[in-house]
Each structure stands twice: as structure tokens, then as C-alpha cells.
Amino acid sequence: MKITLLREIVWFVALILLQTLVLNRISVFGIAIPVLYIYFLIKLPKNRNLFYVVISGFLMGLIIDIFLNTPGINAAATTIIATLRKPLIDIFFSKVEYEDFVPSIYTETGAFLRYSVVMVLLHQTMLFFIESFTFFNLTSTLIRIGASSVLTLILIVALDSLIYRRISGI
Amino acid sequence: MKQCMRNLFNFIIRNGWWLLAVLLIVFSFYLVFTQNSYQRSVYLSSANRVSAELYRLSGKVTSYFYMRKNNEELLTQNAKLQNELQTLKSYLNNLVLDSIQTNPFVDDSTMTARFRFIPANVVNVSFFGSNNYITLDKGLQEGVKSDMGVVSQNGIVGVVLTASDHFSVVIPIVNPKFRLSGKLKNSDNSGSIVWDGEDLHYAQLEQLPKHEVFNKGDTVVTSFSRIFPKDMVIGFVVGQGKTNDDNFNAFKIRLATDFHSLQHVFVIEDIYYEEESILEKSVE
Numbered sequence: 001m002k003i004t005l006l007r008e009i010v011w012f013v014a015l016i017l018l019q020t021l022v023l024n025r026i027s028v029f030g031i032a033i034p035v036l037y038i039y040f041l042i043k044l045p046k047n048r049n050l051f052y053v054v055i056s057g058f059l060m061g062l063i064i065d066i067f068l069n070t071p072g073i074n075a076a077a078t079t080i081i082a083t084l085r086k087p088l089i090d091i092f093f094s095k096v097e098y099e100d101f102v103p104s105i106y107t108e109t110g111a112f113l114r115y116s117v118v119m120v121l122l123h124q125t126m127l128f129f130i131e132s133f134t135f136f137n138l139t140s141t142l143i144r145i146g147a148s149s150v151l152t153l154i155l156i157v158a159l160d161s162l163i164y165r166r167i168s169g170i
Numbered sequence: 171m172k173q174c175m176r177n178l179f180n181f182i183i184r185n186g187w188w189l190l191a192v193l194l195i196v197f198s199f200y201l202v203f204t205q206n207s208y209q210r211s212v213y214l215s216s217a218n219r220v221s222a223e224l225y226r227l228s229g230k231v232t233s234y235f236y237m238r239k240n241n242e243e244l245l246t247q248n249a250k251l252q253n254e255l256q257t258l259k260s261y262l263n264n265l266v267l268d269s270i271q272t273n274p275f276v277d278d279s280t281m282t283a284r285f286r287f288i289p290a291n292v293v294n295v296s297f298f299g300s301n302n303y304i305t306l307d308k309g310l311q312e313g314v315k316s317d318m319g320v321v322s323q324n325g326i327v328g329v330v331l332t333a334s335d336h337f338s339v340v341i342p343i344v345n346p347k348f349r350l351s352g353k354l355k356n357s358d359n360s361g362s363i364v365w366d367g368e369d370l371h372y373a374q375l376e377q378l379p380k381h382e383v384f385n386k387g388d389t390v391v392t393s394f395s396r397i398f399p400k401d402m403v404i405g406f407v408v409g410q411g412k413t414n415d416d417n418f419n420a421f422k423i424r425l426a427t428d429f430h431s432l433q434h435v436f437v438i439e440d441i442y443y444e445e446e447s448i449l450e451k452s453v454e
Binding site for chain 2: 080
């Protein structure tokens, strides 16, 4: 239990640093920004305490907001995703009975991909529409949602494959 | 009654995370709507100590990537200043030779420069959709306050939004919330500079009179502004712009400042800013 918690804290910090110091400087054609920090929520075990999920999601978003000077935008979107995570897991991984189940691309490839696509798309949509309260342009917003989602998903799949390899020692 | 209380208590325990989630979401939206205005808390911006320090450290590393380009720009700037210096020197020499004419040019010793330039380094440029901000490594202790103008050697950068003791956050031209009035250098008609949220290199000069004409490459400079000195370069006209209002003309301009490789900037302190704003307030 303690080791799991420690590992999650390390992931939490690492993803924030990766997002703010590296990924946010990558801006493909000025439209797509990879938003990888959501990987933290995607990889939390199925039966994780829901208070813990919601609070960590909120904190993650708020810290990212502080770094990017976008107060509330990431916090709101990520808290909403954290709230929707449990029902989504129940839908996509309905066959899995194992309690400590962690979504992974190797155990349930198809389900993991569908689950990630929905999580990322929802997150991106929230992000850009909340942002649009201050600035709005429908076409460019939709293009941005699409492009950023694709980029984020590529990174999630790459990262997840990489981690599995390292753990299983292949 | 006791049973009822227990039920309620159980309900909260079981569904409390829902309530918490709703509370946190409401709080986040509160931040979105209050913090997007000009009043911002320093703690919730990248000017706070932890994030600013982190950005400063990573900025140290990434600054090497742009060193060559920045060096070249500094050399060009240096050459330009040298030229100006030589011209002024020879002009001054002429004046000295003709001793009778120098008298009218004796400076009034009480005159001081109105604008003071505070050099600063960019520690981070954050791009998030159209919410772009720049973090600088100078703050209140060095005299940087909110509402001061920021320029690079090439042109206008933006305006200081908030400052902590050692850091400050700048809202750049390339943010839809930024507004500035500008005009063509050889004209007196002012328009406003607007960024459309697409490309970091281009913006528009809008709300110009219909009869205003441009030549490609015309310089766009600041006009009335409490923040910037007159005639500072904003960008260069590249073509006709898009406008929804047929009564006005709009030009597309290429911004003089390159926000991708921006590293060294100057914060402009207007010595008479307070005096002017107090005077203007007293009239309102």
C-alpha cells in the first residue's frame, strides 16, 4: 500500500514536470498541445478511493494551472474527468472482476484504447470549451481539440507500452 | 430521528465524493471567471516562488538553443545603435564648431528622461491554446509593477499583469485579451492591435478609417498609450486584413517580436505614470 502511494506521488510530480517544462513548449503548428498529465488518472487502480481520485485530479489541474497562468481551466476539466472516471471504467472494463485492476494496454488492449480515447476527448473538450468562455472560435476550437487529442493519445500509448516493457523486463 | 440522522450520515459518507467533486468544480469555475480579469493573485500565477524558480532553472538550459539567434539580433541592434551614435556625434560636432548657435540647445538641467528601461530575462513563455503568458525574472524589488510596458530590442512584447517580489507575469500581444492602439508610422489615424489566436507571428491592425492605405512593409507603431512611449515598433504591414465591419479597414501585420525565441526584454518604467493617472482620475 505504502509503495503504491509512493509510486503514485512520484508519477504525480513527474507528469507535472513533464507537462509544464517539456510538453507545453511543444506546440505543433500552433494548434496541438499534448496534455499528457491525464495519464495519472487513467492509470489509477479501479478500486481506488473516490475521494482520493477527485482530490488528486483537482490538485493536478490546479498545479498545472498555476504553471500555465490559466487559473481554474485545467482544474475544472480534470476534476470533471476524475468524477467521470469510475463510471467509464465500469463501462469499458465490465468483464474484469479483479479488484486491484490497473488499466493497461497489454492486459486489455481494445478496452484500454477505447477508455483512453473517451477520457482524452472529454478532457480536451472540457479544456477548450472552458477556455472559450474568454475567447471563442468554433472551427479553430474543434481543430485544436482533435489535433491535441490525437497527439495526447499517441503519447499515452507510447508511454504505457514503454512502462509495461520496463516492468516485465523484456 | 436517530435512525434518520444515521441514514443521512451514511449517505454523506457513501456519496461524499460526489459532493466534494461538485464543490471543487464550482471552485475551479469561480477561479476561471474571477481570475481571468485583470486582478490576479500572485500565488495562482507562474510568478509564485516555486514555479518561477523551476521555470528559471529550465530556462537556463533551453536558453542555449536560441543563443545563436539572439546573438545575431544583438549584433544587428548594436550596429544600428553605432550608426545612430555616429550620426549624432557628427551632428554635435557641427553644433560645437558654430558656437553661436549652441546656446539655444543647452539642456535644462532639471529635465530627466521620462522612461526608464529595466532589463529582464524571460524565464518562460507558456502557450496554452490562446492563453499565452510570459514569465520574467524581475519583480517588485527591481521596480517592476503591474501595468508597465515590456519591449524587446525588436519591438513591443506586452504589459506586466502581476508581479511578485522577484518575478512577474506579462500578458503579450499574442493573447486575445491584450489591447493596444497602433498606427502606421506615416499616418495619424489610430487603430487597435488585435491578435486572432492563430499564429504567433501575425496580428491585425483594426478599426482604421476606410480610406487608409498601406504599402507592404509599412511600419506599425504605438500611438496613444499610457504604457508605451510614442512611436515604438509593433510590426510591419504584410497585407489586407479581414474585418467583419465594412465601415472600417484592417491590415494584417507581422509582429516585430519573435515570441518563440524571446529571451531578453526591457520593462518600461514611466516616471510620470502615477502623476498622470491621479490627474486623469481627478477629472473623471
